[in-house]
Amino acid sequence: MRYLLLCLAGAAAAAEPSYVRDIQPVLQKQCQGCHQPASKSSDLDLTTFTGFAAGGKHGPAFVAGLPDESVVVRYVTGQAKPQMPLGQPALPVDQVDLIRAWIRAGAKDDSPLESKVAPGETVYHQPPVITALRFSPDGKYLAVSGNGEILLHKADGTGLVRRLPGDAERVLSLAFSKDGSLLAAAGGTPARFGEVQLWDAREGKLLRAAKLTSDTVFGGSLSPDGAKVAVGCTDNTVHVFDTTTAKELYKIGNHENWVLATVFGVDGKRLVSAGRDRSAKLIDAANGQFLENVNLLRGEIDALARHPQKDIIVTGGEDRVPYIYTMDRSKNMKIADDSTLLRKLDRQNGPILALDWSPDGKLIAVASSAPEVNLYDAETGAKVASCTGHAAGIYTVAFSPDSARLATGGFDGRVRIYEAATCKQEVAFVPVPLAQEVGKLGGAQ
């Protein structure tokens, strides 16, 4: 009797179409090569039920109960062109019938909870330490570092738009090209490899990546024309890559310790690199030739930012004081001379970890291991405001393209967006989806 019941139950289950048993294997084998997070053809991700349901450019991929009105059926039958799977023989009739039957029966998701995350997709049980964030030049998006990925948010903090997973466990710097088409990320996996990733920022596609050295790389920056990307390394070098090929153009070896920050000059012809050896070095960006030291050595340098229209930089680091230097030194400058120094800003309450110069040239944001970001008038050096509310040190700051807002991120895992002129906080959010703990209802935030 018991045996019979089991058989009946089995037969009933077999008759009911199942996403896990009937649909997923087909998608996995025939479709995911082109429809996955890193290469979403037609904006369609078929690696998760959620992605399948959300669909692509033509909207949801299926309408529960109505196979003939479902986009996916239209594409696999060839009613919609090009027929899927693209460039391959059409799906066998019985597979198409299974897809139809599953949709007709209500298109239910019977996948177990744990597999609702795409393979390789990071699951967060707590907010990640934020090490990099940048606004896109059109002001629409805010790219934020996550664990093993970049999270593209709406710039006003109202939602996550896209996740960009890469090989590197850590993303330590982000830079958009001026036209917004390219997003360069630099980081790596500690004690294993450094990585430079080049993304098509609009499509969310990884275009190219290059691995280098055996440790994470720091302080990535793009040349103003977007053609080159520079990164600092723990082997005391700066590597410069061609962004159209991800091939290395040259390597600079003048530093005596880790290089933590880089920035190009306004016309892209020169580059400044700085780091633990306390020097900010001026380099010919065409060939990597060392030109001269910009600064008088003080503490280790962790951060650099440049004036938007002038070859003037601000440095910050161990000794807590932001120094503003011109990249052009006077002809008769001597060794240990400090005539390139234009101005010092206030000493901060902790070592300086990040800097940004507003796109209108007026403000400099200084972030440190103290839980505040101080804003200064770049012309006079006067303190304008102090953005507070952080629970711990701040690793990254970025002005919006219109200079009206400032985004911050750091150890406490929250992105905060402030009105730049007043430091009034507009929004704060955790940039990743947090896994809900079993047995707990409601948002984990």
Ligand code: HEC
């Ligand atoms: C070789 C790459 C490739 C494979 C394999 C592939 N697709 Fe596609 N798919 C594409 C491309 C490219 C497009 C965009 C086509 C266009 O509109 O020109 C697309 C579009 C689609 C669309 C339209 C989405 C929308 O809303 O715009 C659907 C649905 C789709 N594919 C389903 C599938 C399914 C189901 C499979 C597997 C049976 C599959 N694809 C296999 C490349 C592929």
